[in-house]
Amino acid sequence: MVNKFVLVVLIFLGWEALCMIKKLPHTIEIISAFISEWDYILISIWHSLSMIAMGFIIILVLSFLLVLLSQKKIFDDWLNLLITICHPIPGVALLPVIWMTIGPRQEAILIIVIHAMIWPFLINVKQATDEVQRTYRDIISLFDITFYNRIKLFIKGVMPSVISGAKIAWSRGWRAFISAEMIFSVVGESTGIGWYIFEKRIWGPPAGVFAGIIAIIVISLLIEKYVFHYFESITIKKWQ
Amino acid sequence: MKKILLIVCTLMLIGCQSNDKEIIIAEQYGLAYAPIQVMMANGYLEDLLPDYDITWVKLGNTMAMREAMSADALDVGFVGIPPYIIGTENGMEWGIFTGVSRAPLALMGREGDLESIGSDARIALPQPGSIQHILLSMAAKDKFGDASYFDNQLVTMKHPDGMQVLLEGNEIDYHFTSPPYIFQEKAAGMKEIITGENCFGGEFTFIVGVTSKDFTLDEEAYEALEKAFELSMNEIQNNQEATLDILMGYYNLDRQTLKTYLYDSGMVFDRDILGVDRFVEFMFENGYIKNKYEEVDLIW
Numbered sequence: 001m002v003n004k005f006v007l008v009v010l011i012f013l014g015w016e017a018l019c020m021i022k023k024l025p026h027t028i029e030i031i032s033a034f035i036s037e038w039d040y041i042l043i044s045i046w047h048s049l050s051m052i053a054m055g056f057i058i059i060l061v062l063s064f065l066l067v068l069l070s071q072k073k074i075f076d077d078w079l080n081l082l083i084t085i086c087h088p089i090p091g092v093a094l095l096p097v098i099w100m101t102i103g104p105r106q107e108a109i110l111i112i113v114i115h116a117m118i119w120p121f122l123i124n125v126k127q128a129t130d131e132v133q134r135t136y137r138d139i140i141s142l143f144d145i146t147f148y149n150r151i152k153l154f155i156k157g158v159m160p161s162v163i164s165g166a167k168i169a170w171s172r173g174w175r176a177f178i179s180a181e182m183i184f185s186v187v188g189e190s191t192g193i194g195w196y197i198f199e200k201r202i203w204g205p206p207a208g209v210f211a212g213i214i215a216i217i218v219i220s221l222l223i224e225k226y227v228f229h230y231f232e233s234i235t236i237k238k239w240q
Numbered sequence: 241m242k243k244i245l246l247i248v249c250t251l252m253l254i255g256c257q258s259n260d261k262e263i264i265i266a267e268q269y270g271l272a273y274a275p276i277q278v279m280m281a282n283g284y285l286e287d288l289l290p291d292y293d294i295t296w297v298k299l300g301n302t303m304a305m306r307e308a309m310s311a312d313a314l315d316v317g318f319v320g321i322p323p324y325i326i327g328t329e330n331g332m333e334w335g336i337f338t339g340v341s342r343a344p345l346a347l348m349g350r351e352g353d354l355e356s357i358g359s360d361a362r363i364a365l366p367q368p369g370s371i372q373h374i375l376l377s378m379a380a381k382d383k384f385g386d387a388s389y390f391d392n393q394l395v396t397m398k399h400p401d402g403m404q405v406l407l408e409g410n411e412i413d414y415h416f417t418s419p420p421y422i423f424q425e426k427a428a429g430m431k432e433i434i435t436g437e438n439c440f441g442g443e444f445t446f447i448v449g450v451t452s453k454d455f456t457l458d459e460e461a462y463e464a465l466e467k468a469f470e471l472s473m474n475e476i477q478n479n480q481e482a483t484l485d486i487l488m489g490y491y492n493l494d495r496q497t498l499k500t501y502l503y504d505s506g507m508v509f510d511r512d513i514l515g516v517d518r519f520v521e522f523m524f525e526n527g528y529i530k531n532k533y534e535e536v537d538l539i540w
Contacts, residue, residue, distance in 0.1 A: 023310045099404065103411025104364070104395050184397050198396075201303040202323075202369045204330035206310075 025207035034205035034214055041215045042195075047190030049219070052173050055113040059169060063122050067129055091176040092183055110182045116165040116176030117169035124150070124165025125158065132157035159235050167228055171220070178216065193219075212219060262293040263461055266305050266317040269298075270399075270499055271419040272341040272447045275472040275509055276318055281486040282475065284468035301367070308334060314457040316465060318447050322528075323520045330530045330539060333453040335540040336516075337462075338469050340447040342508040345436030347376060348406065349414040350426045352355060354383050354434050357390070361413040364395045364402035369528070371446065372416035375439040382439075387526040390435055406430065418446065420491065423501050444515030452516060456540055469511070476502075476509045476521030513539060 019026050025033075034041070069075040091112035098108045111229055132154055132234030140150060181194025193212055263285070267276050279285060286294050296312070299305045302323040308314035310332060310511050318340055319327075327334065347354075347363070357363075365372040373394070380389035395412060397405070403421045405412040407428050414433060417425065426432075437443060449469065458463050476483050480503060482493055491498060501507070524532045 022312070096401065096404070099401060100408060103408075104362075104397060104401075104405055162512055184395065184401070199368065201307075202367060203326060206330065 008010075019059075025205070025210060029205075029207040030210050030214065031211040033205060037208060037211060041193070041211065044191065044193045044196040044212075045215055045219055046155035048174075048177055048194070051110060051177055051192060052112060052170065055110060055117050055177075056109075056166075056169070058114055059118040059121055060117060062118060063125050066122060067125055070126065079122075082226065083119055083123060083126075086115070087123070089115070091116045092179050095180070104184055108184075109177060112180045113173045114175050117173040120172055121165040121169040124168070125163045128158040128161030129154075156239055163232055163236065166231075167224070170223060170228075172214075174220065252452065261291055261318065263289070263296060263465075264295045264308075264314050265453075266299045266308070266314055267296050268318060268374055269490070271487075271491070271507060272343045273318055274483070274502065274507075275469065275476055276449075277490055278475050278486055279468050279472035280482060281489075282472070283315075284471045285464060286540065288464040288468055291452055292461065295355065302327075302370075303367075306330075309334060309450075309452050311512070314452070315461075316449065316451050318449050320446060321444070321516055322371050322374040322447060322523065323369055324448060324450060325516075325520060325523055325529060325533065325538070328370050328533065329531060334450045335464065336448045336455070336538055337451050337455065337456075337540050338449040338511045339445040339513040340449055340509070340511075342443060342510075342514070343419050343436075343446040343447070344422060344506040345372065345416070345418045346432040347377065347379075347414055347423055347434050347439075348422060348430040349417045349433045350429075351431055352433060354379055357393075357433070358413065359393070362395050363390055363393050363414040363416065364397045364406065364412045365416040366398060366402075367396045368394070372418070374519065374528070375436050376416055377526065377528075378441075379434050379439040381522070381526065382441075385508055387522075405475060419507060420493070420501055421503070423505060440515060440518065442515070442518075444518070445513050448513060451540070473509055473511060477488070 015024075015027060018024055066075075066079055070079045094112060094115060096110070098111055102108060102111070109196075136153055136157065139145075145153070177192060178194035178197070181192055182198045185195045185198070187193055193215055196215075197209050197212035200206070200212060244258065246449070258380045265278060265280075265285075267273065267275075278295055286292075287352070297308075299308060299314075299317075304321045305314060305317040306323075306327045309317060313489040316337075324334075324336065349357075359487040363376070365376065367373070368391075376390055381387040383389075395402075397412075399417055402412065402417060403425055406415040406425065415421075415425065415430075436446075451462070480499065483502070484498055487498060487502070488495060493501070516538055520529070520533050520538075523529045
């Protein structure tokens, strides 16, 4: 805890030193922008998180179906090829293709989020599934294990990879969403934290941009600390 | 701990270092920026300031330019008047040193006029606060008494993307744009719903050149910049063939089309600065800015 506090103080001092040589807003200005815009920031974060959550549900369903299909050799080959092709493509690079197909709508951003999340998640889940099947194949054939216990064994085996895949998917999806919103947005509809930062870049004050960045950091820490931590505590840590 | 302090101090010293004889200029894509491209291609500034390092950088938009200038990483840039006013409102220490161009801007669409734009129609433009946004707000104020009348129908997109989705007929019904996209959209069958001049109520300068306050303190460099710009304007106005030779390298257009766009389609390249007061007045009255500026506050 003390170490973390020292790091925060060092960052604060470093920032203030930077403010002395560059025209950047001071910490106090950023904090007051954060406080005065809190309601707007909160709505933006809510919209961003809703979009990521929607993306998450979709990738869970898609991954389940794809992993199920990949039990057949031909689908497995196709899926591996698809992952190799799609995983390195940054989501925002797909924007022109998405605009030409579905047009510049909110759904375009959702597709970018799904693209950013699904491949790392799928890689983790698929590797874990293959490993668990290899590891427990002999045990399952030697012992008379019921279907229910097989499922239980399988879930316990893949869960660490599912959680680490989910962590990567979350961070990729979060970044993709913010980047996409900073490139294009449908102004009339609800907008997220990426648009908030973009708007502050246009209209100012500059401290608002950094307030938005702080909001991103805070949310990232909270999700990591509480959501994933909680999920780990009721699954893999409990099973150890 | 000592090592950390040493690294921090070194980084700060690197940050403080700057070459006094360096000029960094932002160039942008678009026919309205032609004088800058001619100035760069002919090396006017480099010839006038042989002792200086002249660096040309490409920045994506006005915001990036503003941020670079406030970080002392840019000396000269080119923007529309409204984004320039918004930057001043946000404490930028900069000023206009020249007008660059007037250009035909318009809200493009398939048919109709401003009154026929439905509440579910989508309008693409580069970003809130851009000259296109402010012109549309002016027209909305004039027709409907509300500057923000279309604000909930905006989709922010770069010009090439806006043109592409408009022509595809994919979710975008209108596009507020500038040359060369306005010409290309017209050629593809789109109509002018309202022109920039009709929105504004007269002529206005589309792009102005701005410099940081610090840059003006270097008289030699500032005068050379003015001179270089003058040479560039003369070249565009009096030497069409050489200008076309240069600009054909920038734009994927054949010579005749480029010539028509530059010289026969309403583009004007001169150093006049028109419309600053009217933009300030409108933006102040409609809450886009909180301070009312005089021309003398905005032009060096």
